[in-house]
Amino acid sequence: MTLRRVRTIPCFLLALCATSLACAQTAPWTTTLRGSWVQTGPPAQGDVILAGENHAGEIVVSDDENSAVHQAAEFLACDIERISGYKPPVVKSPSPDRVGIRLVTLGHGETPAVIDAAAIEGQWESYRIVTAGGAVWLVGSNPRGTAFAAYTLSERLGIDPLYIWTGYAPEHRDPAAGRDSR
Secondary structure (H helix, E strand, C coil), rough: CCCCCCCCCCCCCCCECCCCEECCCCCCCCCCCCCCCCCCCCCCCCCCCCCEECCEEEEEEEECCCHHHHHHHHHHHHHHHHHHHHCCCCCCCCCCCCCCCEECCCCCCCCHHHHHHHCCCCCCCCCCEEEECCCCCCEEEHHHHEEEEEHHHHHHCCCCCCHHCCEEEEECCCCEECCCCC
């Protein structure tokens, strides 16, 4: 699995930029992961605002997804609330007027072509995080891969995966924006 971090994801506005992120860790262990997709400042053109003042996103998970995916969606909603003060609802189908974070396991729904599903199909616990069509897509090769995509997104937004034990409190941010990190 490889990580190609193409854009940053901000924290309070939680913007994920409009190109593909194939997610798995390839950065050296010395680089910062927690909050690495967060940058302050105004949103750039092409950013997708997930939570912020006058912007309300949602998390979309279909009924036929595995319980691990549903639980990951609930954890992601709580993590976004911890950062922004806004808890996005977890819904079964996307609303036309809201930006969505869509959790999909291959074979459990359609995905945009930019996902390159063939690259992760049949791979154990593989996933992609991609922004396409005004939505953030968290797509896994199997249910655990989809859940790992949600947990990776949370970590990159600033949530310590072991926060219960470490006591790390993520920084609450005013509106922030994603930038192209190429």
